[in-house]
Amino acid sequence: MTGTKESIDQQHATLQQQVRGLHDKLVACDPDEDRYNTEYERLVQATRELLSFEQRMPDLLAEPERASSERVVLWSWRTQAVVAAVLVALVFILDRTWWWLVLLVPQFVGVLSGSFQKIGAKEHRTRRHTAIALHVVVVLTVLLFFQILPMWLLAVILPGWLGVAIASSEDPTNKAPQGRQL
Template identity: 65%
Template sequence: MSGTSGTKASIGQRHAQLQQQIRALHAAVAACDPDDDAYAGEYERLVEATRDLLAFEQQMPELLAEPERAVSERIVRWSWRGQAVLAAALVACVFVLDCTWWWLLLLLPYLAGTVAGSFQTIRVTGHRSRRNAAIALHAVAVLVVLLFFGLLPMWLLAVIIPGWLGVAVTSSEDPGNTGPKGQR
């Protein structure tokens, strides 16, 4: 986690620099006579520095959460990719092991959903829920494999299908997607 503490330190350092700049500009404005020509220029620089500080402070939560979001993005992406490979392998097993073709009704949507899920965009808001959903998908996949090979009873489809739907709903929710496209 040294990267996270380094990020926090650099963000804190930038914040302190902006505050110091405002203190220095405030001192310069206070030292000027309001009737002096330089007063308006110094005052404008103070206002601009204050705007910069406020803009930076609005970005701070996202900047601080970025390292954890990046970890979530890797977990989600590779979890969904792994699930897509598993789904493709099970589809192949239907043909190789000469299983009933009814399995394709379950496995092809699973394959399509996991391939689509591997391309989702992970934003700062909601990244933890997507990470948890990707991890929960592994538990559902274990049940699918055990069910496919006949190690579990078929009635467990009543657990698997709602599990997939729950993961799909959790992964499709994007509570913070109010900004422009491409914003994280």
């Protein structure tokens, strides 16, 4: 479920109100009454729903921005895959030296595989910035390929690709959040 901040806040308030109402019903019951256990179970269930919703709230609130970042990132990477494919074709069309393929084929494979990445709520901003860095590196590659820039700038492109690859890879130190057990 996604929505605006107001609708998420409203749903949160509704769940809180439901828990308060069920708590008030439970307090009004005598513990020896038959309906006490029923009211207690309803309160526990409503509390679980509230806690589950509260755990999902950060993701729900971040969803509109995450979806925007996902579109930016995926289309950036896909565009860069097309640019890399065109450059690979131009190696053959313009009869460039074969060593260009050593740079361009891994570039193509990397950006093509990156164009299918999933963008989560926590890392979407980092992935968006990585996509911007990807544009810089690819523009440098194109300018180098057409000999607009000197070849020594290859020393900038290779670390740039390494930086983009590291930034776009999953963070192995990022552990899944620990939830409460009920």
